[in-house]
Amino acid sequence: MTKFFYSLEINQKVEVTAVRSCSKRYELKCIVDKCGWNVRATRIKIFTLFRVIKYHNIHECSVDARKSDQKHATSNFISEQIIENVRDKKIEVTPAFVENEMKKKFGIDIGYHKAWYAIQKVVACIRGTPEENYQILPSYLHMMVAKHPRTYTSIKRDAQNRFAYLFFAPAASVAGWSYCRPVIAVDAMFLKSKYRGVLFVVVSKDANNQIFPLCFGVADSENNEAYIWFFGEMRKAIQVHRELVFLSDRNQSIANGIRKVFPEAHHGICLYHFEKNLKQRHAKATVFNLDSMLFRINSEGIEFIMDLKKRTCDCLEFQLDELPCPHAIAAINKRYLQKSDYSSNWYSRETWLKTYEGHVNTVGDKKSWEIPQNVQSEITKPPDVEILQGRRQKKRHIPATESSVPFKSTKYSRCK
Numbered sequence: 244m245t246k247f248f249y250s251l252e253i254n255q256k257v258e259v260t261a262v263r264s265c266s267k268r269y270e271l272k273c274i275v276d277k278c279g280w281n282v283r284a285t286r287i288k289i290f291t292l293f294r295v296i297k298y299h300n301i302h303e304c305s306v307d308a309r310k311s312d313q314k315h316a317t318s319n320f321i322s323e324q325i326i327e328n329v330r331d332k333k334i335e336v337t338p339a340f341v342e343n344e345m346k347k348k349f350g351i352d353i354g355y356h357k358a359w360y361a362i363q364k365v366v367a368c369i370r371g372t373p374e375e376n377y378q379i380l381p382s383y384l385h386m387m388v389a390k391h392p393r394t395y396t397s398i399k400r401d402a403q404n405r406f407a408y409l410f411f412a413p414a415a416s417v418a419g420w421s422y423c424r425p426v427i428a429v430d431a432m433f434l435k436s437k438y439r440g441v442l443f444v445v446v447s448k449d450a451n452n453q454i455f456p457l458c459f460g461v462a463d464s465e466n467n468e469a470y471i472w473f474f475g476e477m478r479k480a481i482q483v484h485r486e487l488v489f490l491s492d493r494n495q496s497i498a499n500g501i502r503k504v505f506p507e508a509h510h511g512i513c514l515y516h517f518e519k520n521l522k523q524r525h526a527k528a529t530v531f532n533l534d535s536m537l538f539r540i541n542s543e544g545i546e547f548i549m550d551l552k553k554r555t556c557d558c559l560e561f562q563l564d565e566l567p568c569p570h571a572i573a574a575i576n577k578r579y580l581q582k583s584d585y586s587s588n589w590y591s592r593e594t595w596l597k598t599y600e601g602h603v604n605t606v607g608d609k610k611s612w613e614i615p616q617n618v619q620s621e622i623t624k625p626p627d628v629e630i631l632q633g634r635r636q637k638k639r640h641i642p643a644t645e646s647s648v649p650f651k652s653t654k655y656s657r658c659k
Contacts, residue, residue, distance in 0.1 A: 278304040298316075321361035325365060337362075341353070385615070392417070396411050416458060425485050430443075438625050442460070451595055458477055467499050483505070528570055556571055
């Protein structure tokens, strides 16, 4: 009943106050003394319901007394108005969006912070609070393994059962990894949740040269201890039986973790937009036969010796990519051969299809979960971090190696 009258109050841009509020009687009146608007209700015996016994629904206060900001337009009230918007994945619900919606719907003005708190309450209502989600994390991972038996998960906690690290590799990724090239890219991004932290992401490339996700992790920050633990769990999950090449940015902790856990692997630094500087694979070239499978290629005044039988070229691209380089393509076209015959099996259609044979199912509603007692008894508290005040960072810091804006030198007036 209270919600109804407060909603009515907001719609009419007036303000009411409770004259009496107890377990037996409830009475509201307009804050303007000369206004006769009021409502009185009494409790029905043996029930918790109230019955309205008097209701004067006409506001006699002047227009000047009407307000565009309502004290009863609380974050709880606003959250009830926007919950369907938050559920809709097509709508990006921001504080500015909420402010506009309340202005459009009720003609009232609300502040940025009230709108932000309303969004947080809706998110907590739909997804649960961060504290609740940390507690059910072991149960969730148990259900992922139950639904997909080859899924590999691991949680590390400190002595006080507080969350430290998480590792997660879906069964579909573990199975598909067998058909990916032995090249792994590692990166991390900061999280914007209440307890912050970083998300580790490990990917490979499929036969179509598209990104294939391998595993994920969560830690407090990018440090040596976190990466060594993460790579240790990754080695258990993907069962490495071949030589690996790791690509990453210049983060020293990644390099230290790879050196510690994968000493036999090669580690290279990823050059931003390196592919933009590569030659096109259909570059014009002049082909001279030296043998049935041996050729001399003249490309832009530079000569290359290319052997189709050995699949080698002086540019080294043929050997490294295991895919015909521009010079090999020129020779293959001259001989009217099939390019696919000189490409590695990593790029075949059959390999590509096998990469995605696995699938990921949802774990279903939490009410349907069947969790063993030993998993339910696991305690996972939120990490011990300082909850920073103020607006959370949304954009990452872009290093100079990735900046698309050319460096501009500063010139002073005395410089010539």
